[in-house]
Amino acid sequence: MIWQFIVNGVITGMIYGVVALGFALVYNTTRIFHIAYAAIYMVAPYLLMFLFKGVGIPLLFSVILAMSGTVVIGMAVELLVYTPLIRHKSSSSVIMVSSIGAMIIIINVVALFAGNETKVINTEIAKSLKIGQVLITYTQLIQFVSSLLLFIAFFAFLKFSRFGIQTRAYRDDATLSAVLGLNTLRLRRILYILSSLFAGIGSCLIAWDVGMDPYVGMPMLLNAMVALIIGGIGRFEAPVLGGVLIGILQALVVYFTSARWQDAVTFTLLIIFLLFRPQGILGEKIRRV
Amino acid sequence: MEYVIHLIILINIYIILTTSSNLLVGLTNLLSLGQAALYGIGAYLSVLALMVFHWPLIPTLLFSMIITSLLSLLLAWPSLRLKGDYFVLATLGFQLIVFTILYNWVSVTRGPYGIPGIPNPKLFGDIEISGLWAFFVLSLVLVVVVVFLFHNLIHSPFGRALKGIRDDELSMQALGKNVTALKIQAFVISSAFIAISGFLYATYVSYIDPTSFNLDESIFILSALIVGGLGNIRGPVIGALVVILLPEALRFIGLPDSVAANIRQIIYGLALIVLMRFRPQGIAGNYAIK
Numbered sequence: 001m002i003w004q005f006i007v008n009g010v011i012t013g014m015i016y017g018v019v020a021l022g023f024a025l026v027y028n029t030t031r032i033f034h035i036a037y038a039a040i041y042m043v044a045p046y047l048l049m050f051l052f053k054g055v056g057i058p059l060l061f062s063v064i065l066a067m068s069g070t071v072v073i074g075m076a077v078e079l080l081v082y083t084p085l086i087r088h089k090s091s092s093s094v095i096m097v098s099s100i101g102a103m104i105i106i107i108n109v110v111a112l113f114a115g116n117e118t119k120v121i122n123t124e125i126a127k128s129l130k131i132g133q134v135l136i137t138y139t140q141l142i143q144f145v146s147s148l149l150l151f152i153a154f155f156a157f158l159k160f161s162r163f164g165i166q167t168r169a170y171r172d173d174a175t176l177s178a179v180l181g182l183n184t185l186r187l188r189r190i191l192y193i194l195s196s197l198f199a200g201i202g203s204c205l206i207a208w209d210v211g212m213d214p215y216v217g218m219p220m221l222l223n224a225m226v227a228l229i230i231g232g233i234g235r236f237e238a239p240v241l242g243g244v245l246i247g248i249l250q251a252l253v254v255y256f257t258s259a260r261w262q263d264a265v266t267f268t269l270l271i272i273f274l275l276f277r278p279q280g281i282l283g284e285k286i287r288r289v
Numbered sequence: 290m291e292y293v294i295h296l297i298i299l300i301n302i303y304i305i306l307t308t309s310s311n312l313l314v315g316l317t318n319l320l321s322l323g324q325a326a327l328y329g330i331g332a333y334l335s336v337l338a339l340m341v342f343h344w345p346l347i348p349t350l351l352f353s354m355i356i357t358s359l360l361s362l363l364l365a366w367p368s369l370r371l372k373g374d375y376f377v378l379a380t381l382g383f384q385l386i387v388f389t390i391l392y393n394w395v396s397v398t399r400g401p402y403g404i405p406g407i408p409n410p411k412l413f414g415d416i417e418i419s420g421l422w423a424f425f426v427l428s429l430v431l432v433v434v435v436v437f438l439f440h441n442l443i444h445s446p447f448g449r450a451l452k453g454i455r456d457d458e459l460s461m462q463a464l465g466k467n468v469t470a471l472k473i474q475a476f477v478i479s480s481a482f483i484a485i486s487g488f489l490y491a492t493y494v495s496y497i498d499p500t501s502f503n504l505d506e507s508i509f510i511l512s513a514l515i516v517g518g519l520g521n522i523r524g525p526v527i528g529a530l531v532v533i534l535l536p537e538a539l540r541f542i543g544l545p546d547s548v549a550a551n552i553r554q555i556i557y558g559l560a561l562i563v564l565m566r567f568r569p570q571g572i573a574g575n576y577a578i579k
Contacts, residue, residue, distance in 0.1 A: 101561030
């Protein structure tokens with residue numbers, strides 16, 4: 001019985017990992033506390049639902065179009081909200097508050113058009129297969145395989161491609177990489193595109209299973225932030241590790257107590273980590289003034 | 290007329306919330322997202338004193354203020370060891386933990402069902418605060434007291450020390466100030482003030498449930514403060530006026546209620562973005578967050 005919970009936890013945790021990785025792509029490199037990410041996450045399944053069920057485009061094309069739409073919205077936030085502030089040399093708190101503003105706007109525009117209630121895209125009852133004592137639905141299988149493929153592709157890309165090397169250089173020292181002739185503005189744009197894409201993929205995978213409402217972004221963003229902190233800020237493997245750990249932990253909380261205490265346990269863990277190991281599991285201790 | 294009085298009471302509650310948050314955000318540069326949690330703790334403690342202990346007004350208010358400021362140490366202790374984004378995250382964690390406890394500890398807080406029928410507080414003997422006008426006077430008295438104390442605090446050596454931390458923490462340390470102790474004092478005073486608004490809200494509305502004290506409320510309080518302005522007395526007052534009166538203004542334009550809530554939120558969001566770009570100190574503030 002407990003294995004069932006752990007398997008569920010790992011699969012949910014991998015999606016946390018995908019979403020946290022998207023957040024980390026922006027936070028690790030640009031140090032922008034991208035709260036509007038919650039809204040970008042939420043938009044994707046609404047676009048998918050509109051295209052797939054509303055317009056009636058085949059699923060594969062709907063997914064591609066929905067992801068492009070999500071990327072466009074992510075870029076809009078970067079171009080309309082963050083870029084002017086960075087040109088203006090605003091402080092990080094100022095950018096964070098504007099990001100909250102952008103999140104509020106996107107959430108309420110969606111709520112205005114689609115309503116506040118929960119919507120489902122996939123109304124069929126999921127078929128499942130049984131491995132030993134563990135039951136896995138096909139939706140979970142899709143979630144697992146897509147997250148795994150995404151991780152493999154991303155980390156290969158990060159390790160071997162030119163873009164990956166530039167990203168790591170930019171993460172380590174933004175000013176120096178700019179001085180050495182790296183086109184940081186272009187790199188930032190690519191990072192925002194990837195980040196929105198990851199949000200969209202994670203979001204649609206979850207929404208396909210349980211549906212969505214306009215307010216799903218914030219709880220997910222909070223889980224992603226906790227995953228990022230306990231994994232460790234800096235390395236890109238960290239949010240994935242953190243996500244899977246949180247997924248397992250939450251599943252165990254459900255097993256031993258009840259689902260009501262998931263959030264309390266998650267955020268207690270966050271505060272414990274902030275206090276005793278702020279660099280996270282994989283991070284190295286850095287002294288900053 | 291009664292409608293206007295009702296609005297003024299709400300504005301008063303929010304003036305206390307924004308003013309006490311200003312002490313943290315505007316004077317000490319501590320961007321806390323745990324304000325609604327303290328607001329909720331103040332409200333639930335007031336209800337405890339009123340409904341279980343059957344205390345009159347003044348002991349209830351003092352009880353709520355003192356215990357809330359003690360509990361705020363649970364927020365101050367871990368978060369003050371952190372800086373920047375990490376500080377914000379720790380306060381966020383506190384906010385979510387408190388909300389989960391209020392929501393799920395059903396045997397004590399009645400969780401999502403909320404607590405209805407909160408009795409009117411008794412002033413002395415049998416004089417009860419009941420009806421719109423009594424609450425109007427009570428809230429006005431409390432607002433005047435809070436704003437007056439805040440005014441004195443800003444101009445006191447303590448207030449100047451907090452501003453010193455805000456502007457240059459390292460120099461304050463070099464001057465031999467105990468920065469952590471000062472920040473903890475700021476937290477404690479701010480939470481005691483917030484408990485007052487919790488008390489007012491609980492007794493005036495006479496029903497509370499945890500959703501009035503969630504993360505969105507924290508963000509809302511912070512937006513009200515930032516829109517109004519940071520660092521002085523005018524700012525928070527104007528912020529509270531704007532966030533309470535704007536939805537009423539929208540209602541008079543004739544927007545249907547179903548749409549009005551969303552439009553209002555969109556306006557807040559736009560206001561935050563535009564202000565942060567062109568006027569980061571808010572409408573009437575004299576300090577821009579950094």
